[in-house]
Amino acid sequence: MRPLSLLEARVLGVLVEKAHTVPDSYPLSLNSLTLGCNQKTARDPVINATESEVQVAVDALRALNLVFESSGSRVARHEHNMGRAMSLPSQSVALLAVLVLRGPQTSSELRANCDRLHRFADVSSVEAFLDELAERPVEKGGPLALKLPRAPGAREARWTHLLCGPVDVSSMPVAAHTEEFVAAGELASLKAQQAALQSEVAALRALVERLYAELGVTRS
Structure with a gap:
């Protein structure tokens, strides 16, 4: 055809x-x-x-x-x-x-x-x-x-x-071929999660330091 x-x-x-x-x-x-x-x-x-x-x-x-x-x-x-x-x-x-x-x-x-x-x-x-x-x-x-x-x-x-014939894809912009591609929305979400985890780690570290101080334990 x-x-x-x-x-x-x-x-x-x-x-x-x-x-x-x-x-x-x-x-x-x-x-x-x-x-x-x-x-x-x-x-x-x-x-x-x-x-x-x-x-x-x-x-x-x-x-x-x-x-x-x-x-x-x-x-x-x-x-x-x-x-x-x-x-x-x-x-x-x-x-x-x-x-x-x-x-x-x-x-x-x-x-x-x-x-x-x-x-x-x-x-x-x-x-x-x-x-x-x-x-x-x-x-x-x-x-x-x-x-x-x-x-x-x-x-x-x-x-x-392709009903209207071949399509020229040579001039089309192509994304980088990587399995680690993350959409912009997902990247923002990951960054927010990372910031929350860092905050939690800092709070836990401060709590541990306070417990050491109250118990009079010296960290080695």
Whole structure:
């Protein structure tokens, strides 16, 4: 499958999302689909596509068998065929849809944001499906997800989709590779604990000195 454009990927992601979140209105009319693409919330980046532009994207996705047009209605309605067309389980479809709609995210963020599309038992199950997408063999179309380098100050690495083609990570800032990385909040907490312990040790030392003095014991 060729790389998708930003709008094509957005259309596909919206169709996957709305199939779960507004099943009574699904499949979507062109107007509803356009509104979903142009949402200001839960979208990164925010776009402002016209209905004609969305229609062009829908037609391109239909040519790839990723979208179907439903029959039997006076208004044309559209539904995705992502799972079957790309031989992907529903869990992977949900993860890719959320990455397409919301941009790069950590495994924990993906688990939370996928909740209405698929409820993952834990973060490890999310990572298992992400690893499958990242290791998808060439004969099946190649990788569809990529784990980005951990950014400076970040505790977790983020994931991104590859539906729109390869991602250049060479210019991305990368955190130092060390297992001793501690987030700023944790560092402040550790310093506070250290100060409290030092205060306790000083108080205990003063108490011992006083006891020695009261007992008339000379420290050796």
